[in-house]
Amino acid sequence: MVMKNPEYIIKLENVTAGYLITPPGIRSLIKTRYIVLKNINLSVNKSERIAIVGSSGSGKTTLLKVILGLLKPFSGRVFIYEYDIYRLPWRERVKILKKIGYVPQDPFKSLNPMLRVKDILREPLEAHVIRGYKESKIESKVKSIVKLVGLPEKVLEMYPEELSGGMRQRVLIARALVSEPEVLILDEPTSALDVSVQAQIINLINDIYEQFKPAILLVTHDLSIAQYIADRIIVIENKEIVEEGLIDNVLSNPQSHFMKMAVSSYKDNKNKLKLEF
């Protein structure tokens, strides 16, 4: 498969997505559509850092599922490079999707407890990259990626339950990076972590960006975290994108209900504590 080089890496055109649900009673014979996202247009360009914010249940995670090829939208098209992924055969789609690294929300539930860290990190290499990759090359790749995310090499022999929350999150980031993706998708990467560990992970994500310049798509409901990682912000409210722009502009002049509430709540907070940093 030859890839041309369009400006965007991911592009969504008029995507409407959701779930098929079974209503109660006699109506259960016909599944109905429950729409979670309506007319979403979005593009992620190379080396761009975007935060998708919105309150719980606004459809942020559903949007990620659509981008990751896990949920076919009811209508609209999802492009990764120039390929409409839901019109590709499964094998071809998987090849394209290796360009995306995904870091799920909960480090305590997202790692296979039966596998050692080294096997967790080998899986994407074996699945995606690269048949005929030499064993020694896989090993050196796994070692280098563990080092990159700031973990000691002895972690490779450990099981996830032997690791702290911060270390597990680093393993998840390493797993996403091991196949050298061009987009890194982070779903609430710090919500399950303590403040001190949260800061380590935010700094790690920024360091990785400085080093490899992948595009970053961050999903969060915490604006203070969005501000540390992203340049552009997209606000989802009532199933639609209601606000979009450079993060500093949106913070200084919020338009949507969510942003107005969030910004005023933070300002109140800061004023009450009279913080000066």
Place this chain on the structure above:
Amino acid sequence: MVLAIVMENLKVGYIIEDEVFWAVKGVDLVVEEGTTLCIIGESGCGKSTLASAITGILPPYALTDGKLKLFDHVVINGQLRNYNGIRGKITAYIPQNPGTSLNPFLTVEEHFYYVLRSNFKSDREFSKKIAMEILPKVNLDSSVLEKYPHELSGGMQQRVIIALALATNAQILVADEPTSFIDAHLRLQIIELLGRLQREFKKTLIVITHDLLTTSTICDYIAIMYAGKIMEVGPREKVLRNPRHPYTKMLLETTPILGVKKRLKPIPGEPPSLGKEYQACLFLDRCPYKSKECYSDPQIQVIENSHFSKCWKALEAPWL
């Protein structure tokens, strides 16, 4: 001045695989009636165990030592524990996760009924009357009485839980991470609600949290807990603006604040294991200001009236 909570060298621990783990390693703390105290610390530092000790929901296999007094009642005296007439009447607990803390098979009205029946043997009519009085105080109308927990949003579930705690008329409320499962922009609303109710009903409120900035907006005092011990305690403004323990200072520097974009400074290393006994300062391995004297357990230093720190360098405070 009436003291609502007095802890004297309070220890709480568990036996895990024949080994004793002290989650709370000797806490001395006094809380005045009608004040709000925030206990702040990282996961695993013993905050929730301390909350369980105050509210009387320690598991039967927990070990205790020292003394815990709630108003005139000694509830923990060494190994002896007696929460008769305390649990639900003098203390009430606001749990961490509203989604899993409400019974999915009961309506909100039935929740009130069972809570009040277990404490005061009240009937359905009386519990409904109490519920209708309390719900408007937490900004909910009486239509939620007929609803099941899954029909409520996260914020509404949290308000119902707060209302249930208020319904018992307990004097001491302990809220364990009341905002951790709520969207960032709604956290302040819930915290302000707690603060308003505390002032209106003159309750003693203990808030357990690791969300230093949001939660501390309502508290009078802040206690910083680390590895089972209180490292610093004092009035809110003093602790936030004039931290006298390096851990407090580092916690402040590690917290992301909207509008401030400088690089965060994470605290290096990890907290010490709960299973070990240490002679040195518990923060020694992570402290950039350590010196010889830090290899012995620090004495409590009095900074000024009601501001204390458990650090040898609290008075000179080189981190300020």
